[in-house]
Amino acid sequence: MASQKNSVNLYHMGLYANQELLNWFVETYPKHSNKKLDMGKSCIRFKYLDDIPFALIGELCSKISVKDWIALYEATLKK
Template identity: 65%
Template sequence: MQSTAKSIEAYLEEIPEERKIAFTKLRETILENIPNGFVEQMSYGMIGYVVPHSIYPNSYHCNSKLPLPFIALASQKNCIVLYHMGIYANDSLLNWFINEYPKHSTQKLDMGKSCIRFKKMNQIPFELIAELAQKISVQEWISCYESSLKK
């Protein structure tokens, strides 16, 4: 479910009341912990954290007009979703996250290839998300991305 909001502020206004506090805290957690160089902007109808063209002019292979995506945060029909492309591209990071998750939440991990779904707002592991956001620098993400293209 993609939003048509054109700005982050407009997107935040669309979030259901029962999710606003948790969503805002999750966004702040990412902003406080994501390495320098990533930029917050609307991306694919979500709040995205991307490598801007000023750092990586090669762009995203799926759409050269877009900067390289890394993390996205969305309020969907039944949950808040965090998309982390590093988890999708890096097996060791995925394994680390899966092993750490139970130490931070009693809620069962609900995860797809790059998405982590949070259905219970009081079970979001903010400290773990903070640590996850810190794990990959812009340069490491670019290298990982370029390596995956060569496969």
């Protein structure tokens, strides 16, 4: 059965605010998908639901806690 085209966009502000996290994601993505990474500043775009590397997205979500995100956000505001 062919993949149904249902584009999905995932936004993760940690990728925008944390260069180390962004670098990790960009380097790790090809290990989880053979599709070209389609990404904006914080947006990761998938054309097909079957293209979503759920294990990688789960790992990404575990890389920064809510508490850490708030601290990063507040530190950025103070600059």
